Amino acid sequence: MVLKMGVEAENQNIEKSMIETANNLLKNKEVDVIIGYSKGTVPLSSAPIIIRREEDTDKLIWNNLCYVNLAKYLVPLMPQLCDSEGNSLKIGVVSKGCVGRALIHLAVEKQIKLDDIKIIGIPCNGNINRKRIEKEIGESEILELSIVDNNINVKGKDFEQSFPFDEYLNELCKVCKVKSPPNNESLAEVCVGECLEITSVEDDFSDLDEYESKSTEEKWDYIIDTLRTCTRCYACREACPMCYCHLCFVDQNKPIWFGKTTEISEIITFHLTRAMHLAGRCVACGACSSVCPMGIDLNLITRKLEKIVKGRFNFTSGIDIETLAPMTTFKMDDSEEFMLEED
Amino acid sequence: MEQKILQKDQVGKLYSELSKVYTFYAPIKEKGNIVFKKIENPKDIVLDYLNSKIPPKSVLFPETEVLFEYKLDGKDVEIIDRQDLDDKILIFGIRPCDAYSLELMANFFSFHGNLKDELYLKKKENTTIIGMGCNNPRTTCFCTSVDGNPFKKEDSDIFLTDLGEKYLVEGISDKGKDLIQKLSWLAEAKNADIKKANELAKQAEESITTKMDVKEVTKILESSFQHPVWDEISESCIGCGTCAYLCPTCTCFDVIDETDDYNNKGRRIRIWDTCQSCLYTLEASGHNPRDTKIQRCRNRIMHKFSYYPKNYDLLGCVGCGRCIHLCPVNNDLRVILDKILKVEKKEDEKAIA
Amino acid sequence: MTVQTVDDKSINENWEPKIIAFLCNWCSYAGADLAGVSRIQYPPNIRIVRVPCSGRINPNFIIKSLTDGWDGVLVSGCHPGDCHYISGNLVARRRFAILNELLEFFGIEPGRVNFMWASAAEGERFANLIKKVTKIIKELGPNTKFKKKWC
Numbered sequence: 020m021v022l023k024m025g026v027e028a029e030n031q032n033i034e035k036s037m038i039e040t041a042n043n044l045l046k047n048k049e050v051d052v053i054i055g056y057s058k059g060t061v062p063l064s065s066a067p068i069i070i071r072r073e074e075d076t077d078k079l080i081w082n083n084l085c086y087v088n089l090a091k092y093l094v095p096l097m098p099q100l101c102d103s104e105g106n107s108l109k110i111g112v113v114s115k116g117c118v119g120r121a122l123i124h125l126a127v128e129k130q131i132k133l134d135d136i137k138i139i140g141i142p143c144n145g146n147i148n149r150k151r152i153e154k155e156i157g158e159s160e161i162l163e164l165s166i167v168d169n170n171i172n173v174k175g176k177d178f179e180q181s182f183p184f185d186e187y188l189n190e191l192c193k194v195c196k197v198k199s200p201p202n203n204e205s206l207a208e209v210c211v212g213e214c215l216e217i218t219s220v221e222d223d224f225s226d227l228d229e230y231e232s233k234s235t236e237e238k239w240d241y242i243i244d245t246l247r248t249c250t251r252c253y254a255c256r257e258a259c260p261m262c263y264c265h266l267c268f269v270d271q272n273k274p275i276w277f278g279k280t281t282e283i284s285e286i287i288t289f290h291l292t293r294a295m296h297l298a299g300r301c302v303a304c305g306a307c308s309s310v311c312p313m314g315i316d317l318n319l320i321t322r323k324l325e326k327i328v329k330g331r332f333n334f335t336s337g338i339d340i341e342t343l344a345p346m347t348t349f350k351m352d353d354s355e356e357f358m359l360e361e362d
Numbered sequence: 363m364e365q366k367i368l369q370k371d372q373v374g375k376l377y378s379e380l381s382k383v384y385t386f387y388a389p390i391k392e393k394g395n396i397v398f399k400k401i402e403n404p405k406d407i408v409l410d411y412l413n414s415k416i417p418p419k420s421v422l423f424p425e426t427e428v429l430f431e432y433k434l435d436g437k438d439v440e441i442i443d444r445q446d447l448d449d450k451i452l453i454f455g456i457r458p459c460d461a462y463s464l465e466l467m468a469n470f471f472s473f474h475g476n477l478k479d480e481l482y483l484k485k486k487e488n489t490t491i492i493g494m495g496c497n498n499p500r501t502t503c504f505c506t507s508v509d510g511n512p513f514k515k516e517d518s519d520i521f522l523t524d525l526g527e528k529y530l531v532e533g534i535s536d537k538g539k540d541l542i543q544k545l546s547w548l549a550e551a552k553n554a555d556i557k558k559a560n561e562l563a564k565q566a567e568e569s570i571t572t573k574m575d576v577k578e579v580t581k582i583l584e585s586s587f588q589h590p591v592w593d594e595i596s597e598s599c600i601g602c603g604t605c606a607y608l609c610p611t612c613t614c615f616d617v618i619d620e621t622d623d624y625n626n627k628g629r630r631i632r633i634w635d636t637c638q639s640c641l642y643t644l645e646a647s648g649h650n651p652r653d654t655k656i657q658r659c660r661n662r663i664m665h666k667f668s669y670y671p672k673n674y675d676l677l678g679c680v681g682c683g684r685c686i687h688l689c690p691v692n693n694d695l696r697v698i699l700d701k702i703l704k705v706e707k708k709e710d711e712k713a714i715a
Numbered sequence: 716m717t718v719q720t721v722d723d724k725s726i727n728e729n730w731e732p733k734i735i736a737f738l739c740n741w742c743s744y745a746g747a748d749l750a751g752v753s754r755i756q757y758p759p760n761i762r763i764v765r766v767p768c769s770g771r772i773n774p775n776f777i778i779k780s781l782t783d784g785w786d787g788v789l790v791s792g793c794h795p796g797d798c799h800y801i802s803g804n805l806v807a808r809r810r811f812a813i814l815n816e817l818l819e820f821f822g823i824e825p826g827r828v829n830f831m832w833a834s835a836a837e838g839e840r841f842a843n844l845i846k847k848v849t850k851i852i853k854e855l856g857p858n859t860k861f862k863k864k865w866c
């Protein structure tokens with residue numbers, strides 16, 4: 020890496036080259052639409068936008084509040100972009116690392132065809148943990164957020180507070196190893212913009228050590244405390260690019276599998292099964308936690324999923340288009356140390 | 363005189379007196395979110411807040427509510443009805459927009475008196491509301507555009523104004539006035555206090571800058587069911603349902619039967635539901651009349667700004683702005699209504715040309 | 716089916732755990748049968764649910780059993796390589812591995828849910844493992860924390 024720029028300058032650079040790429044794609048008719056982020060109307064937000072005309076590309080922005088995983092707009096449950104007559108639109112997606120990973124994994128699961136897609140790679144410099152900032156500011160309205168000298172400055176009617184950028188990133192962004200969309204031989208056609216040549220990811224998951232050293236009782240208490248305010252709105256599911264089932268397990272009612280109340284065992288059942296269903300599929304984008312209206316942090320769980328899958332199957336989701344998703348396959352010699360044996 | 367003064371450090375005293383008679387609900391901070399909960403310790407009460415994350419409708423219409431329970435004994439079934447409907451409820455420190463929302467919900471739960479939801483209505487009847495003015499409305503608030511204002515008093519029984527060190531306490535309804543009579547230890551308000559309260563109310567109202575011609579929106583909606591503007595409006599929505607789930611006037615619920623086979627009992631419950639979920643309108647036949655995102659987004663706006671006015675002659679929105687600042691994709695209601703307002707203009711132009 | 720679940724307060728020395736066992740029809744279920752006809756004694760704490768293959772066991776079965784108040788869960792299928800449907804148990808093994816780690820991560824005591832292989836010929840092994848499972852769960856005590864509270 021060359022000289023470390025300030026975050027602000029970085030953002031400007033990213034934005035500039037992103038707009039340029041998007042412009043070219045539209046001009047050369049390589050894509051019909053571009054999905055990206057535009058400026059939000061409230062301070063700690065950004066608004067996903069679908070751009071069809073070249074002259075609109077200057078609405079695209081990049082800042083550290085672009086937390087929605089745009090891959091969500093391509094999954095089959097989102098019908099508008101997959102033309103009703105079946106002629107697929109060619110779509111350019113502004114992709115930070117995890118958006119790229121989501122697109123690749125969706126292709127692995129045969130939900131989308133990458134032929135119709137251009138991954139406009141951008142070197143993401145992390146999303147701000149806006150829920151944490153909101154919680155720390157408490158009951159005052161934030162009116163303005165700006166990044167100056169690697170500090171997040173937050174202003175309101177009668178307060179001003181500053182937070183160190185690196186510390187107030189999303190937990191997943193802090194440990195992210197794939198900041199730009201992965202690119203390798205099989206993806207060369209798809210990736211434009213800034214991508215990362217990688218084939219595997221190394222991670223020591225040391226961020227989980229603290230939690231994992233807790234006793235079973237402590238873990239249970241922690242999980243209850245984290246999840247108890249869940250209102251079962253399922254926004255986490257709706258924002259997740261990997262949640263594309265037409266009938267989610269939690270909605271099944273013939274028969275009803277799971278209780279739908281806010282009783283704690285039922286909340287935990289939802290989150291446990293949700294995690295189960297995302298094993299080997301979660302791309303660590305953090306969208307679920309970013310959208311939760313109750314500010315519940317689900318990142319610990321998603322990190323654990325990554326760790327399990329990496330440890331057991333040496334798999335990282337959304338890196339490579341050739342490798343099968345781990346839960347759809349098996350090996351004869353998969354480890355089975357957890358199986359009960361006679362004494 | 364119905365205008366009294368409550369010192370801020372007297373809230374505990376008020377609580378201990380009223381909680382003898384009422385189940386006392388007030389805003390507390392739970393894991394960083396303001397929510398209305400039954401108060402056990404008056405120290406938990408947080409009155410210095412913008413607005414609650416979960417609207418106080420959760421007091422009368424909780425996320426999970428038991429309708430009745432049953433027990434089986436061989437072939438005999440015993441139905442156990444709710445026993446707590448006659449309990450007296452007090453909601454303390456509720457914002458005017460939310461107080462109004464409870465009133466609006468009563469419309470839905472009685473449907474012109476034809477279909478009465480006893481559960482909600484009985485509880486509503488037994489509820490005393492102590493509202494509190496908003497000295498500092500959020501920038502996303504627009505109550506003044508939808509028949510409200512930050513110091514709208516008529517939906518509260520008693521109304522509080524935060525004067526800094528103390529609250530001005532005003533009896534609004536007869537119920538409220540009676541209650542104030544009983545609280546004989548409250549000091550009389552001075553003219554200066556009342557004057558200050560009026561000033562605060564004026565300031566607050568002026569600070570709300572979002573103004574929308576919602577009547578006009580209603581009119582336009584009449585004829586724009588098929589308009590392409592809905593494509594645009596729903597484009598970025600991910601259907602998370604936050605906007606409806608946390609809306610103070612949304613009343614949709616799902617009824618579920620739960621059985622505890624192991625103990626020969628069961629219950630019927632209702633839980634919150636949202637029209638933004640694709641299963642919401644799924645019919646038993648498998649047909650889903652609202653199976654696209656466009657239809658679902660349209661329904662939310664139509665319901666609040668067109669069907670509600672048609673059914674009850676009232677708007678189905680109280681302007682609290684929760685859906686604006688909580689929507690994860692920033693699908694801002696103000697922008698949506700603005701787009702709708704532009705619909706007619708375009709057509710007008712066409713008509714002229 | 717009516718199972719008397721344990722009243723949370725009545726934990727005493729005579730307490731016996733109730734364990735639900737999902738057994739594959741082709742092996743473990745037959746193994747249980749063999750243990751029976753061979754008159755090998757094993758604790759009576761398990762209630763068997765016969766499934767066509769360990770691959771049929773949805774993790775939901777296991778989680779639901781816990782929230783329904785069963786004190787323990789046992790899952791048993793054919794040894795790897797012996798599955799009647801060739802690979803049902805191998806796919807299931809990956810699933811169980813993940814579920815097992817997640818349960819622990821969520822703070823459910825290790826040992827509440829157990830997985831094993833037992834073939835139709837292994838009546839003795841089956842009985843021994845049931846003894847082991849019963850002992851483990853007895854030591855853990857009743858499953859009160861993850862059981863649904865009916866208010």
Ligand code: SF4
Pocket residue numbers: 248249250251252253254255256310311312313314315
């Ligand atoms: S978004 Fe948050 S509150 Fe909603 S279901 Fe998910 S964790 Fe629960």
Ligand code: SF4
Pocket residue numbers: 088255258259260261262297300301302303304305306307308321
């Ligand atoms: S579970 Fe959360 S972090 Fe993982 S892919 Fe889904 S939204 Fe992203």
Ligand code: SF4
Pocket residue numbers: 598599600601602603604605606638688689690691692693
């Ligand atoms: S909160 Fe926003 S994204 Fe969610 S359903 Fe409402 S409009 Fe759509």
Ligand code: FES
Pocket residue numbers: 739740741742767768769770792793797798799800801802803804
């Ligand atoms: S048939 Fe026994 S595990 Fe598949």
